[in-house]
Amino acid sequence: MASLPKEIFKAYDIRGIVGKSLTPEFVEIIGRAIGSEAIDRKQKDICIGFDGRLSGPELSNALIQGILKTGINVINLGMVTTPMVYFSTFFLNTQSGVMVTGSHNPPDYNGLKMVLGGDTLSTEAIQKLYTRIEDETFYEGQGLEKKYDIANDYIDAIKNHIHLKRPMKIVIDCGNGVAGAFARQVYKSIGCSVEELFCDVDGTFPNHHPDPSEPNNLNDVITHLKKSDAELGFAFDGDADRLGVVTKDGQIIYPDRQLLLFAEDVLSRNPNATIIFDVKSTRNLFQWIKDKGGKPLMWKTGHSLIKAKMKEENAALAGEMSGHTFFKERWYGFDDGIYAGVRLLEILSRFDNPSEILNNLPNSISTPELQIKMNEGEPHALIKKLQTEAQFDNALEIIKVDGLRVEYQDGFGLMRASNTTPVIVLRFEAENKIALERIQQAFKKVLFKASPESKLPF
Template identity: 40%
Template sequence: MTHTFNPTVLREYDIRGIVGETLGVEDARAIGRGFGTLLQRDGGKKVAVGYDGRVSSPMLEAALIEGLTATGCDVRRIGMAATPMLYYAEASAEEVDGGIQITGSHNPANYNGFKMVFRGRPFFGADILLLGKMAAAGDWIDAAPGSVESVDIMDAYIDRLLQGLDGIDPQVLAGLKVGWDAGNGAAGPALEKLAARLPGEHHLLFTEVDGEFPNHHPDPTVEENLEDLRKLVSVKSLDFGVAFDGDGDRIGAIDGQGRVIWGDQLLMIYAEDLLKTRKGATIIADVKASRALFDHIAECGGKPLMWKTGHSLIKSKMKETHSPLAGEMSGHVFFADTYYGFDDALYAGIRLIAASARLGKSVTQLRSDMPQMLNTPEMRFQVDESRKFAAIDEVKERLARTTADVNDTDGVRVTNDDGWWLLRASNTQDVLVARAESNSEEGLARLMAQIDEQLSLSGLKRGPQAGH
């Protein structure tokens, strides 16, 4: 038996496609067989499996489990859950060797996909391509079928999340008022249980899991998706609000005045809190983050490290550098100080409450204290797949012949007296991503002109915005 995947579904950080068009049950079965084979060959046996609230998820879960058990792997089903709950099932149990979450994350309702952990490390890039090669060759173990057990880990997971408030006097939190928006994503049920056990007053939106996302699209990095939360915070006079993406591994937030606290700004708060007890720690952020963040980490006694965009790449770099904290503009935040180092938006929400309490300032005050930078949103525009990486290489070559201050960790980030600008190729789509930041409108305009000049020299221009 062999299987051929649609080439568009084997992505850099996960496997993702349109159900019924590029992704289906045969793919799920082949993923199970490939992953199970690799795990068995590495001496592993037990895999935790979870799925998000999408309509297609149960069908894919059944096929995935068939594939895993066909290789002799045992499966621990945790049922419908946020992605971080699956990561928790893998990280917290010694006998579990791997984990697979079926999720379409923040993509439209007709998408679905798979995020994987292998022996405690992210499974991505070359690992995912290997699954494709194994399927094409039928290179799978056939063994006596493994066992399947269903477990309920929700209460244990909530207990673990609440440890993020250890050492904080509940009286300090008694007057706290927070809004939460689950966006009808998979984090809803866990959020209900968590909020019921938190001190203070908590107002919840859209916790009912609905794979059609009837209220708004669950991507908290898009400002219009925070509108319901903003209204709630305003009407109820709340201290701040927290929103989640479709599978609960990315956080968005607004302060008491309705201002968005972007991913790099959240990291400024978390870093200031953490560095009070972990002086000299390396804190990682992706290349899209504000210079204000890197400066703030250094001012607080930390070592800022700029790294490539992508949750799997950041997790790998954290392990390598023993970093206790990392984050991305996209709202993935990773705590490895007193947690497991994976991206968990529910835990990040708890740590925002904890940071505010320990720093003795409201979230609104912490947001107000940040330097006022002028920056563009993440601009994404269509560039042909065959051209996107080549264009970035051309920009690098041209800048190498100048005195420009270039960081080429991930694409090209150029720093000058006006601020900085970035051009990088997306690993997951046929788009280029641009961003710029300055202290002044004039400076921002000059930086954008430099981006446009480099694109023009490569025969490209900033076109209409591409979606995620």
């Protein structure tokens, strides 16, 4: 047990390098911990799925064997998207599911995303699994395994409540991730013509990496839209819980701007609803949500943390800059890239020129995510220090819900410690370039004083 590496137990999931920090033997032990934790939470059945990575079937089988040894029953969904596992926990009424996925990480990675008793496991709950393994506090029993194909139920559930005003033609880029097995069928079911790029599931990702938050990965969609009569382009990450959107003229509509449109739509039916967005998102959301009759709420970054906050606040909708969008209104409240695309098409089908609607959404000058690389443990210590010591002249407000987000009259700056890698993440947004430069200089000054040896990326 001692050889199980603690560093694979991350803030939002368990994740490691296949054959090194994540082996079938380790995954079986983790399965025993998950099954035992499920029993403590009064669960009886767990849905299990895996994405398109080459190691998926073997690791999924190891996970299932570990869970069965605790007396918990398993519903084996086979190869599915992460959102389809989440969907199955509602549709099959298990409340519990585990997805074997490496998400957008390199091909030699894999991992586990876990929901038990309706709660997505994160931070302390994931560390508790490690402690259980260390202490070997496992239940013994013999669960039963059954196979179930959830695809048609998932597609029907979407088709039955999404209604386009007119047929639309789209291009989808699945980056050879697991979305390729299901996205075309979903979009066809609601009345779309679909042109496919890299929709053969291939865990080596031979064309480009399945991560739509990286602009270069959207180049193929942009190029295809120029020569096609498709109206819009979508791209998905490796396990299909995140969406990238490209307009006909090649503009990337980042997820926080997508959220503006989703918020307006949801609030038209649910006045006064709470809409949550993470600290990396555009400041335009505050006023926009208020103007549309809703309550804006900024929260910590991380899909599991956002889901927990949604439950607590009974929020109708939430979104993260990284591309996770969570619809509670008319759906179940989990993040799903394919479903977010469907909701976007439902709104845009009311217009003759969808790209114009997207391009006209409020926009500001902003940086992509910038990173300061550090040693393990350093980012959190530095941010904690800066939260108490840092001084920012002329700031309207300093938000400390997740790092330091400093709001100014004409923009904001953010620095936070990543929960997945040892980096400090920075993002800046402003009304003009002069304001952007001024805010960056203020952060430079504070960071240089606290950590003079750090290499700043701006």
